[in-house]
Amino acid sequence: MAGKKPQKAGWTRRDFFNWMLNVVMGVIAILVAIPSVGAAITPAFHNAAPVWVNLGAQTGLQQSSVQAGTGGVGTVVKAPYSYVEVDHWAKLPAADYAYLRYIGGSCAFYILSPICTHLGCHVNWIQADNQFHCPCHGSVYTVDGLNVSGPAPLPLGVFRWKMVGNDVWVARESTFTHAHQRTTESPTEPCLKEA
């Protein structure tokens, strides 16, 4: 005890350094976590702009829809398209298709996404039933893309489209269905033609 003060029970030198060590380690952990978590969750904050893709000449599309239908009324036809897909750092030639129907009037075309709103398979157009059938879990959609049976929770997406010269272009969006997603089962066909 000579000349030495008894150790205080409360806040000792050892406690202080222990505390400092914890603070420093905590700060290091936070500094490591910020960029790590940031890198992992980046995609959540990133919204890709729509990519306009060319379906081809309006007259050809109109003709094939009318020819596939009966009595001059157009029905659903596959409208394939190809484009250059910019996927992060990769640029790749890509191809997909839309389901196009000539409906006449001022709207002219009604263009549906083939992506099933259940889990994303491509649906098949079944002309005999006038319906879309999903091969994955059996969802059924009407000719207008309204979900009428199976697990699909929403109608098929509808493409926004516009004329560029004589060609029909659709907006491939970054949503799940690549197209405008209807959230209600409105029986009216939305006209998504843009000037």
Added chain:
Amino acid sequence: MYTRIVRWIDDRLMVSPLWRDMADHPVPAHVNPSEKVSAFVYCFGGVTFLLIIAQFVTGMFLAMYYVPDIINSYNSTKYIMHHVLFGLQLLSMHNWGSSLIIIMVTLHMLRIYWMGVYKKPRELNWIVGVTLLLLILGFGFTGYLLPWDEKAYFATQVGVSFTKYVPFVGPALLKILSGGSKIGAATLTRFFAIHVLFLPAMLIAFLGLHFLMIRRQGITGPY
């Protein structure tokens, strides 16, 4: 020679006792299939572990050729299958092994469940076990995408879509899991990183916990 090497190491590090502790640990009769054939159910966990070691080995060698990139991954997988000596066998072992592990881990879990040994004091080991199960399924899910063929692509598309249904954060989760707004270049690199770096690290940590707890508490029974 062998004894001299062991003695040389033990002089410095004294590792023999650690090894003896594991190697001399008696296997109780009721857990030993050579004493009682029906005890084979106690082997399911160990078999799972052996299969995991095999996956680690075959996976490391596959990574010598595999390229996690949307342009090359399919071709590098094909290259392994057709041009690497025993490459097809290597890939097949990894492929079949993944299914076998899921079967064995399920059987192991069923033994735990049927014998009721998840009860006190082994609740924590049950929780660690469920984590191991999820990690194993995570390996299967992320590994399935890596060949980047059509089956892989669309199976993953369906798989990640489940996250859409999570309340509130579903859409954000979907994007985080797929690395973007669709299954693409960033999904593949992300899944590859998870498959070969994140999950193995976590698996090793949780296997360590699992085995420590088993040693600490001893095996259950006989009844």
